[in-house]
Structure formats: structure tokens, C-alpha cells
Amino acid sequence: MKYVSSRGEAPVLGFSDALLAGLARDGGLYLPQEFPKLSPDEIRGLRGKSYADIAIRVLTPFIGGEIPQAEFERMVREAYATFRHAAVCPLAQTGANEFVLELFHGPTLAFKDVAMQLLARLMDYTLAERGERATIVGATSGDTGGAAIEAFAGRDRTDIFILFPHGRVSPVQQRQMTSSTAANVHALSVEGNFDDCQALVKGMFNDLKFRDALSLSGVNSINWARIMPQVVYYFTAAVALGAPDRSVSFTVPTGNFGDIFAGYVAKRMGLPINRLVAATNDNDILHRTLQSGRYETRGVLQTTSPSMDIQVSSNFERLLFEAHKRDAATVRGLMDGLKQSGGFTIGEEPLSRIRAEFSTGRSTVAETAHTIRCVLETTGYLLDPHSAIGVKVGRDQAHEEPMVVLATAHPAKFPDAVMEASGVTPALPAWLSDLMAREENYTVLPNDLKIVEDHISRNSRVLSSGVVREGV
Numbered sequence: 001m002k003y004v005s006s007r008g009e010a011p012v013l014g015f016s017d018a019l020l021a022g023l024a025r026d027g028g029l030y031l032p033q034e035f036p037k038l039s040p041d042e043i044r045g046l047r048g049k050s051y052a053d054i055a056i057r058v059l060t061p062f063i064g065g066e067i068p069q070a071e072f073e074r075m076v077r078e079a080y081a082t083f084r085h086a087a088v089c090p091l092a093q094t095g096a097n098e099f100v101l102e103l104f105h106g107p108t109l110a111f112k113d114v115a116m117q118l119l120a121r122l123m124d125y126t127l128a129e130r131g132e133r134a135t136i137v138g139a140t141s142g143d144t145g146g147a148a149i150e151a152f153a154g155r156d157r158t159d160i161f162i163l164f165p166h167g168r169v170s171p172v173q174q175r176q177m178t179s180s181t182a183a184n185v186h187a188l189s190v191e192g193n194f195d196d197c198q199a200l201v202k203g204m205f206n207d208l209k210f211r212d213a214l215s216l217s218g219v220n221s222i223n224w225a226r227i228m229p230q231v232v233y234y235f236t237a238a239v240a241l242g243a244p245d246r247s248v249s250f251t252v253p254t255g256n257f258g259d260i261f262a263g264y265v266a267k268r269m270g271l272p273i274n275r276l277v278a279a280t281n282d283n284d285i286l287h288r289t290l291q292s293g294r295y296e297t298r299g300v301l302q303t304t305s306p307s308m309d310i311q312v313s314s315n316f317e318r319l320l321f322e323a324h325k326r327d328a329a330t331v332r333g334l335m336d337g338l339k340q341s342g343g344f345t346i347g348e349e350p351l352s353r354i355r356a357e358f359s360t361g362r363s364t365v366a367e368t369a370h371t372i373r374c375v376l377e378t379t380g381y382l383l384d385p386h387s388a389i390g391v392k393v394g395r396d397q398a399h400e401e402p403m404v405v406l407a408t409a410h411p412a413k414f415p416d417a418v419m420e421a422s423g424v425t426p427a428l429p430a431w432l433s434d435l436m437a438r439e440e441n442y443t444v445l446p447n448d449l450k451i452v453e454d455h456i457s458r459n460s461r462v463l464s465s466g467v468v469r470e471g472v
């Protein structure tokens with residue numbers, strides 16, 4: 001299995017190099033050269049299997065034989081043993097033909113744990129095999145950061161630097177990122193919004209001198225190995241609801257377009273998915289793009305679903321590459337347009353390809369609160385604001401097949417918004433009950449690439465170890 005960049009000018013890599021590379025050297029995003037396929041019989045054969053067994057079956061082709069199978073299986077089993085629910089990602093029924101896929105039973109109560117618990121093990125293993133170290137950089141609107149810190153804390157081969165937007169994450173999210181006592185963890189509060197943090201991370205990857213000197217790796221969904229494990233829960237959910245003999249649709253609370261792109265990958269692999277519905281909050285760039293064909297950034301609005309307060313939706317580039325039949329030159333042109341003028345227009349044909357598989361919808365802050373309240377009153381189920389956006393938009397769709405809404409976070413991560421909407425304050429689970437009393441440790445930095453790079457250079461152990469990775 002080889003991986004190609006959406007911009008076509010970076011080296012084609014095997015799995016381990018793509019894993020460590022994060023962003024491609026031409027600024028593009030890696031995708032598999034071709035998607036592996038599962039036949040209907042193979043999908044049927046997943047019925048009744050454990051989450052880890054399904055993960056092993058779905059993910060093995062992506063590894064391309066680069067990790068011994070027994071090692072890979074051990075890592076998958078260890079990753080999903082950290083989840084507090086036996087089913088790992090269970091389904092709950094919230095309506096006649098509506099199901100909620102609970103992705104928040106991992107250590108930091110958000111769907112990011114599903115990928116991050118495996119990603120950290122894969123990176124650690126690969127670096128150890130090569131005798132290398134890496135400096136991990138990540139941008140977060142709140143959940144990626146906590147999940148990455150939890151997964152990488154104390155790992156000797158990596159130093160991790162997480163950039164979060166100052167004053168724009170929930171208090172629980174902030175404490176998850178700032179209360180680690182591990183020496184390799186660095187929480188950086190950046191004076192800007194998530195898009196600024198993400199631009200800084202991309203800026204560091206595109207600064208090839210800095211990138212090579214620090215052996216940079218990434219944990220955002222710009223890294224293919226972040227998307228890959230998220231493909232699995234589309235399979236577990238669809239199979240539980242009758243796939244391959246019945247189609248299923250998914251509604252996905254969407255910001256950076258990584259989670260829903262994993263659904264697209266599952267579909268390409270043979271899973272019978274009817275619609276993939278991207279649900280946005282007031283930061284509705286994706287909704288506007290599918291309506292008008294014009295992708296145009298506006299200022300980021302602060303909402304009660306801060307993890308989705310995103311305008312520049314990185315993984316949309318992967319979909320553009322697909323919709324343009326993998327014509328990397330066209331993708332490069334569109335991305336140049338984004339850089340120069342803050343937008344681009346998608347042609348009629350690629351747009352109709354996108355519309356053939358994806359729908360979109362938006363939920364305002366008021367609609368999200370209303371959904372949290374209504375679902376609690378009618379079913380007793382308490383949604384977090386991000387998942388509520390999914391339910392609201394999912395309910396706006398006409399569908400005969402089951403609609404699975406991805407519940408991307410636990411309500412206790414956003415107690416104020418949930419309380420205001422429903423009158424209920426969700427409690428943190430027992431293992432996190434002392435979280436808000438833990439001491440914080442973080443550095444506030446301006447939104448300035450040079451200053452952030454200097455801070456990371458001074459604090460990463462990669463430079464002092466003298467072990468660097470060349471050229472990926």
C-alpha cells in the first residue's frame with residue numbers, strides 16, 4: 001500500500017513514512033493510492049465480532065505489511081482496551097430510525113481517542129524500530145489536544161506541543177491539556193482562533209528546514225493515520241444495523257472534515273452507505289460550499305460547540321482530490337486560490353460528484369440548545385452540543401434507511417452549554433472527577449510562527465538528541 005499527496009509533488013510513501021510525515025512536503029495531504037475493498041461476504045463476516053477484531057480486519061490492508069501482524073494486532077487490542085465501554089463505540093437508539101454512535105468512551109471523552117490511542121502506539125513502535133525521535137505538533141479547538149496529550153504523555157521517543165486558541169476552549173478541555181505532569185508534554189495557548197493554530201502547524205510543516213531539524217510529526221487529521229482508525233466505527237455501526245444487506249446513512253458533526261472523510265473511505269471500501277451528511281454549527285463554510293459551489297472563508301464565530309469553530313476545513317482538500325478524479329494540479333490551483341484570495345469555486349462536474357454522496361445542514365446555537373432539551377425530554381438521552389448539531393441536521397434529512405448520528409463528545413466536556421440548554425449539569429466520570437482541581441501548566445504565545453518555532457526549538461529534546469529523520 002502506497003500513499004500519494006493530494007498536491008502530487010511530494011514523494012509517494014509507504015505507511016510508516018506517511019505516518020511520520022503528517023503533512024506531505026508539498027503542503028498536500030496523503031491518501032492511499034487506492035482504497036482496499038471488502039466484499040459483501042467479508043462485511044457480513046464482521047457480524048458478531050469484537051471492535052478490535054473488526055479494526056484489525058478493516059485496517060490491516062492500510063499497513064501494507066510494514067508492521068509485523070502480531071505487533072499490529074497487539075497495538076489495536078491495547079488501544080481499545082483503554083475504552084470504558086465493552087463495545088468501545090456502542091450504538092444507542094434515540095428515534096424511530098435514528099441511532100447515536102457513542103464515540104466518547106475513551107480516556108478524554110471525545111471521538112479523537114479512537115484514533116489517537118492507536119496512532120500513538122503506531123508512532124512509538126515505528127520510531128523505536130528506526131531508533132528515532134520525533135517532535136509532535138498539533139492544533140486543537142479543544143478535543144484533539146487532550147486526546148493527543150493523554151495518548152503521548154510519558155512516551156520517551158516524542159515531545160508533544162499542542163497549540164490551542166486562548167480562551168476559546170471549554171474549561172474541561174483546557175484542564176485536560178494543561179494538567180499533564182509528563183515532561184514531554186507542552187500545552188501552548190495561542191492568542192488567536194483554531195484556524196490560526198492550524199495555520200501555524202501547517203506553517204511549521206512547510207518550513208522544511210525547521211521540519212527536518214526537529215523531525216516534525218503531526219497528530220491532526222491532516223495525518224492519514226488519524227483518519228484511518230476512524231474508518232472502523234462506520235463498519236461496526238453499519239454492520240450492527242444490517243450491512244451489507246441494508247444501507248445506512250451517517251450524519252457527522254463536522255469541522256475539519258476528517259471524521260466524515262473517514263466515512264467516505266468506508267464507503268469506497270465497499271460499505272453500503274447511502275448519504276454522508278455534514279452537520280455544521282454557525283461556522284457553516286461546508287454547508288455554504290455544497291449549496292453554492294463557492295468555498296469562501298469568513299471570520300470564525302464563537303459558539304456553544306467550540307470544537308467545531310473552524311473555517312478552514314483541512315480534509316476538504318482530500319475530497320476535492322477525489323472529486324477531481326485525483327487531478328493534483330487542479331487541487332494545487334484551488335489551494336493557491338484559497339491562500340491568495342480566501343476562497344475558490346468548484347466546477348460543476350466535481351461539485352455534482354460531491355453532491356451525489358454528501359448532504360449538509362447547519363444548526364444555530366439556539367437550535368442546538370433546543371435539540372439538547374427536546375431529546376432529553378422525549379428520550380432521557382443527554383447530548384453534548386456537537387452531537388446535538390448532528391441530531392438536529394440528521395432529523396432535517398429525508399431517509400428511509402437508518403440514520404446514524406455520530407456522538408463525538410461526552411456532555412460533561414461542555415457542562416455550561418448543556419446546563420443552559422437542559423437544566424442538567426452532566427458530571428464527569430469517576431476517573432476524571434478531580435480534573436478541575438488539578439494544577440495547570442501552559443505557556444501563552446502570540447500568533448506568530450517565528451516565536452512559536454523558537455519556543456518549540458528550545459524545548460524539544462529532538463535537537464539535543466542529535467537523532468533526526470531525513471526527507472519525509
Ligand SMILES: Cc1ncc(COP(=O)(O)O)c(C=O)c1O
Binds near residue numbers: 221254307
Ligand atoms: C466534539 C467534536 N465534534 C466534531 C468535531 C468535528 O470533527 P472533524 O474536524 O473531523 O470534522 C470535532 C473536532 O474535530 C470535535 O472535537
Ligand SMILES: N[C@@H](CCOP(=O)(O)O)C(=O)O
Binds near residue numbers: 255256258
Ligand atoms: N475539533 C478538533 C479540531 C482539530 O481537528 P483534527 O481532527 O484535524 O485534529 C479539535 O478538537 O481539536
